[in-house]
Amino acid sequence: MNAKPLNPRSPDWDIDSMFTDRWSPRALASDPLSNREVRTLFEAARWAPSCYNEQPWLFVYATAPEQRQKLAACLAAKNQTWAGHAPLLMFILARRHFQKTGKENRHAPYDAGAAWMALALQARKLGLYAHAMAGFNLQKAYEVLGVSPEEFLVMAAIAVGRKTEDSGLPDDLRAMESPNSRKPHAEVATPVFPVVTPP
């Protein structure tokens, strides 16, 4: 037997395993999540840091089949094949302007990213996986979500569920179904002087 190791990722430096244990499988079971699990995910995201503590993110989510179908219909065809039956489907939005001052908040996408990561890490603590998607029809998403492009950026769709081995994934996606690696440290972090631009 040459079974794949559970997680073949090997960090260059000793870090908490929560970072390498989070990855984005597509083989998600359709088994429903409990209300407690759903609530726990959004509670983790709620504590993400943000510019002026604005918390500019908004998760618009669906667990009921009819509502999930509406969100799934916004996804690119390829993403629909695997995310369409995930028990929790959502979009993460970022509010374009500060609610107090009305001024543009150019950091909103950054903050929404922090909230997504908190949700994704919390998902693993619950034995779940969260998989973000940029592959969706933006115009359709605005229509289905009923929000205005002047008020919100639609940052990503996110599918959450339990991983399954029995997924019925198409062959090309099945071939990608294992944790991937990363650029070397020197390509993504550099001492300030002299600045070395990676090739």
Ligand SMILES: Cc1cc2nc3c(=O)[nH]c(=O)nc-3n(C[C@H](O)[C@H](O)[C@H](O)COP(=O)(O)O)c2cc1C
């Ligand atoms: C903003 C964003 C958009 C993504 N879009 C898609 C997508 O449309 N379809 C998909 O299958 N995966 C998508 N991914 C998953 C990435 O391919 C994945 O996160 C990346 O390869 C790193 O792998 P890991 O999450 O397993 O560590 C997206 C991830 C992010 C953060």
